Amino acid sequence: MEQLKMLWELQELEQEIAQKEEELQGLDSVSEYKRKKKDVAAFQEQVKLKKDELSSDKKEIRRRELELQQITAELNKLREKLYSGEIRSAKELESLEKKVNSLNNDKTALEDRILLLMEKVEGDEAVIEGLEKEEQEETAALQQLKARAQQDVHRLQKEIEQLKMEMEELLAKIDADLLEKYRQLSRYTQGRCISLVKKGFCGICNVSLPSSFRALLLTPGKLVYCESCGSLLVAGD
Numbered sequence: 001m002e003q004l005k006m007l008w009e010l011q012e013l014e015q016e017i018a019q020k021e022e023e024l025q026g027l028d029s030v031s032e033y034k035r036k037k038k039d040v041a042a043f044q045e046q047v048k049l050k051k052d053e054l055s056s057d058k059k060e061i062r063r064r065e066l067e068l069q070q071i072t073a074e075l076n077k078l079r080e081k082l083y084s085g086e087i088r089s090a091k092e093l094e095s096l097e098k099k100v101n102s103l104n105n106d107k108t109a110l111e112d113r114i115l116l117l118m119e120k121v122e123g124d125e126a127v128i129e130g131l132e133k134e135e136q137e138e139t140a141a142l143q144q145l146k147a148r149a150q151q152d153v154h155r156l157q158k159e160i161e162q163l164k165m166e167m168e169e170l171l172a173k174i175d176a177d178l179l180e181k182y183r184q185l186s187r188y189t190q191g192r193c194i195s196l197v198k199k200g201f202c203g204i205c206n207v208s209l210p211s212s213f214r215a216l217l218l219t220p221g222k223l224v225y226c227e228s229c230g231s232l233l234v235a236g237d
């Protein structure tokens, strides 16, 4: 292949590589996965909080039940004493009765609290069961998104790798001074600076080139530049 034509091919490869690298940075599937990952983490945190609450309620139930046992035992003991007939003093009886009533109130309050907690635990267990199912589904969906994102990344990386290999091959074939010329030119232009001429038009700025350029373009070793955009012209078809 002709040197200039190879130079143009090199430029096109570099453009394609740059485009794919940009694509790699902004992959929709990757940002979708990252978004979902955040959502799932927030959801898991919510499930964990609910579970912690449940476990602390269950602990409180166990604690309150022990308390209830103690109060009940104490109450039974006092009642036994109250109705035993042992105590004769009216004042002492009154005081004991007061104590029994007070303990009985504590017992009722404790029973109410336990009942309330048990109902709450029952409700929360049902809620958590639902949340756990949802969590499983969300995690599975996240895994799918991850697989898709990884697939996209790998595909692009492979494509870039392939293009870079092609680029290396071309670089080995192109004369060093011509390459240097290209690097210099591309420093001043944004994007392409090698123009493939097609049907007498500049491939970059699309201007119609004078017919005298045709012969110049076909002269070996001659570098011809577009008068309009300054790019290096390469004879196309």
Ligand SMILES: [Zn+2]
Pocket (backbone or CB within 6 Å): 195, 202, 203, 204, 205, 206, 207, 226, 227, 228, 229, 230, 231
């Ligand atoms: Zn031009």
